[in-house]
Amino acid sequence: MKEKKQSFKRRTVMRWTLSYLLSTLIPLLMVLLLALLTLYFNSSAVTYSNSIAASYVQRNFRDVLTRINEIKSEIIVDSDFDILRNVNYLNEISSLNLSYHAADIRRLEQTSSSVNKLFLFSPTNNWYISDQSWGVISEMALMEVLPLEQSEIDKILRGEIWDVYMYDVTDSEVLILIPLSYIKSYNPNNLCLGVRVSKNELFSTVIDIYHDVIIYSERQNSLVYCLSGKYEAGEVDSRFASLELGSTAKIDKSIVSVAEDLILSLKCIVVMDRNTYFKNYYLLIEVITLGLVTAAFFGTVLIVRSVKRNWTHYEAAAVESGVDLNEIPLSSNDYAPFVSSVSNLRAQQEELSNVITKQKRSLIESAFSKLIDGDNTVTKETLAALGFEVLSDLFFVLIAKSEKEDILQYLEKLFGTSIVIPFQSEYGDAFIVNTKRDDEEFFIESYKRVKEDGVLESLSASYLHTGLDSIRDSYLEAISVHEYQKDHDIPFLSYSELLNTTKQTTYQFTLEENMMLQKALKEGDGERAKGIINKVIERNRENGVSPKTLRFLLFSMSGTIVRTINSLDNQYREVIPDINFPPILQSQHFQKSLMGVEEIIDTICYSIKAISETYTDESSETYQIYKKVLQYIHENYSDAMMNVSSIADSFNISIAYLSRIFKKYHTINISEYITSYRLDRAKELLNEGKMVGDVVSMCGFGSLRTFLRVFKAVEGITPGQYKSSVAKEN
Structure with a gap:
């Protein structure tokens, strides 16, 4: 009987010991295995990505050298x-x-x-x-x-x-x-x-602490350039010289990849330091291994002591329950001490629930941020799918500031049954409020409580609007209120109060100021033009014009700028680049819009001054030659024998002198202008329904083959395709 008890005890104690030990070591072994597998697969992936990086460097290098060679060709020609x-x-x-x-x-x-x-x-x-x-x-x-x-x-x-x-x-x-x-x-x-x-x-793809780039010359058999400076130019390294194109090798614990083709006998080589890149992986593996050894040693000691104590409790419980361990058959199932902790399980469930709640809230805030940006694809159904039920179609926006208390909690308490949704804003803490209350007393009482509580340092409130698509308008109103508060040092203000406070609902931009702005632009005086705009804005702001109305004022002055550009001579409009004004009326930041308009004024005035300086000598002999050459081209473009050489002979001047004069007064050289003018006339004739063969002779292209090649190079389509597309549009 005693032998049965001892045998049962040995088997039970052994199983407990192994169970405890495995529960400690298996997670560490799994993490170690995962780290090793990750290191293995990452090593392969890094080798591949390094070769891709070499290809990108080689492509960038080729593009730059191609442009340099084009510049060389232009200089040589x-x-x-x-x-x-x-x-x-x-x-x-x-x-x-x-x-x-x-x-x-x-x-x-x-x-x-x-x-x-x-x-x-x-x-x-x-x-x-x-x-x-x-x-x-x-x-x-x-x-x-x-x-x-x-x-x-x-x-x-x-x-x-x-x-x-x-x-x-x-x-x-x-x-x-x-x-x-x-x-x-x-x-x-x-x-x-x-x-x-x-x-x-x-x-751009390899500027980091892990990669280095080496340019190696096949012609010189030496190093031309090293991004990190580890190797010096002119240094001969047989390891790099022996690398084949498109290959990847390991040199001195580094992964070295060579691009697949040469550029001007140059090899593009990308080197990645494995030790630096995988430093964290190596450290993780060392820590896990050390933890494994430590857990195995100290775990065994602690488990043996714990098992002995557990057996004593187990034996005492058996005696109290009347179980005779001497009578337990050898084939009976042994007791396993693995019982999941109910408290730990409950804690995990609560943590998971919190994560899901945070994710839902983040998605809801993202959806409302899209509405703020004017994205009308977000609907009630979209919000319902995210778990947000819209209370009503009534919304307003607040911008608040407080150092004393959590603003969201305060607003939720203040508005009771209303829903408060926070979102990111460059003006501070901003909130969308969805409410069922549309009575004025509700807002008056809430506003009064905010002032009495003293929790908020400032508050900017919009009108109450209807519909999800009105949230952006509410936000712009809140911004207008916020900007007015900053200018006039008012802590609490609503949009309705703003309209009542402002003394002037329309802006003032006099005809004299309009003409002064046009004159400054035409003279290329950017500083004077910007000064006029800022002076007009500041005067209207002092007169109490609201921020929203100031946007309309800036929009009006932008219209003056566009009209001034359109009234300029062709010689100016050809030089001035395309102008794209910022979205002034929809902008959330008036100062950024103003800076955008000032940058456009600088660009326009710079271009006008540059062309004005060029045309200051219109009475000179060279300018008269340029005008006569231009007229000659317009009258004789249909002559296939007309070229730069024939024009120079007609005016008794050299080709170099003619090219220099034309380039001085025009944006392109003379040969490019002749081709461009002929193409413009050809497109006009094709629009009129002329045959392609007739257009060739009428525009002086000499041969159909030349016309097809030039037209395709410039327009991207053949003359026949161009003619068909025009016919379809008509």
């Missing part, structure tokens, strides 16, 4: 730059010609958003030309063309440049040096192109 390829000293060229070259470089700069700064230079003869200055290379840092250390500039002067070189100019810019031509006989002075490019244009 442009006859104005021929003199620079053979000149030894800049003083051999007149200042006027140098200024023309600087202007051309500035134009090339502006044709590409990826180029921050552009300049030509000759390291052989120690001179440079940028968009604003020219001189010896050592002066480039002083002129802020090339802000490098003198030692870096000395490197440039030490030898000729017959390959691509790259330097860090600033923390955000990189300098690319490239010869204008690799043929020494065509480029005797080693004329080179310097381009300053934003690092974001080249390496």
